Amino acid sequence: MAIMALIKCPGCGEEVSDKAVSCVHCGYVLVDENAEEKLVPRLCPDCGKEVDAEAVSCPACGCPLESSAAESEEEVTKVEVAKVKVSAKAKKIAIGVGAGILALILVAFGxxxxxxxxxxxxxxxxxxxxxxxxTLARTEMLTGAASAESVASTAGKIxxxxxxxKKQSNWDADxxxxxxxxxxxxxxxxxxxxxxxxxxxxxxSNQSNVKDVLSKLQNPPDELKSACDSVNDMYDSYISLTxxxxxxxGxxxxxxxxxxxxxxDFATQYDKTGTVIPDKK
Known part of the structure; x- marks a missing residue:
């Protein structure tokens, strides 16, 4: 820590601090505030001898001294850096812009x-x-096939x-x-x-309904192509029977x-479609 130096007031001769602007005893002005800053002698931190303010080393003991000019430059730099401040408005704008960008990113992601x-x-x-x-095509074809079996089998018997x-009394009524x-x-x-x-x-009518349903099975999803092929095979035997x-x-x-x-064939295909038509997701 630097030691305060004492000087004698030219006005009254009393001792006062070398940093004082005026004498505390008589009011004598020691430093002109409007004048250029004067270089005040310093004390050597090693031997305590008074040395010139611009000296780089103590002439008495050779102790190196910090440059007052460097200190001044460092202080100026600190002051200049300290002056670089962001206004509250600018901060709000920056925060708003950042929030807006984040919101856009979130919206795009959403x-x-x-x-x-x-x-x-x-x-x-x-x-x-x-x-x-x-499932509907399979059910409709079963309905039509059942009716066709009844009609065709009786026609074959007749x-x-x-x-x-020859006509027999024990024949079925149909x-x-x-x-x-x-x-x-x-x-x-x-x-x-x-x-x-x-x-x-x-x-x-059943044949027409089946055709309408099958028309909706064009371009099926890849995972349902096998089931659609099976239903189409079932249709071939269904249409022949009906x-x-x-x-x-003939x-x-x-x-x-x-x-x-x-x-x-229809019975076989009906059973097969029951194993390949999956449940809904």
Whole structure:
């Protein structure tokens, strides 16, 4: 710590601090505040001798002294640095801009996440819609096939009776009432019956419904292609079976052969689709 030096006041001769502006005893002005700053002698921190303010070392002991000029420059630098301050308004603007950028980033992230979530949900909805239509097509075809089996199997019995059998009292009523010695007449009677016509009409309507559902199964998701292929295979046997019931053709042997084949294929495909159509997500 620097030691305070004492000097004698030129006005009254009393001792006063070398830092004093005026004498505390008589009021004599020691330092002119308007004059240029004077270089005040310093004391050597090692030997205590008074040395010139601009000296770099003590002439008495050789102790190195700090440069007053360097000290002054350091103080000026500190003052200049201290003066570089950011105003409150500028801080608020900077904070606002930063918050705005952060908000935009969060909004962009949120929008991207929302878009991605919507895409995923759309994919799930599409998948579930295909599963619903696959199940509906399978159910509709089973309904139509059941009606076709009833109509076609009875037509085959009537056809067989007209060719190879004579009218017997123990025949089933559904065969007995349509018997004729000519199979064409027998089948004509059968298909002219109002109840049979109603069944045929129902089968045709069912075929139309199935086609409508299948039209919705175009371009399925990759994970449902196998199920769609299976349902399409089921449709091939379904349409063969229902067409035989709606409009039998050919001779008796070919009709029975086609009927048995279509009926068997349909049963096989129906069971298969039950294993490949998945549950909804």
């Amino acid at each position: 929008v991207n996440a929302a878009v991605q979530n919507q895409k995923e949900q759309d994919a799930v909805n599409t998948y579930n819609e295909y599963v619903d239509n696959l 056809w067989h009776a007209a060719i190879w059998e 065969i007995k009432q349509y018997y004729a010695t000519d199979f064409n007449d027998a089948l004509a009677k059968y298909y002219a019956d109002s109840s049979v016509q109603s069944k045929v009409s129902s089968i045709k 067409n035989l019931a709606v409009s039998p053709s 001779n008796y042997n070919s009709f029975i052969e086609k009927y048995n084949s279509a009926d068997s």
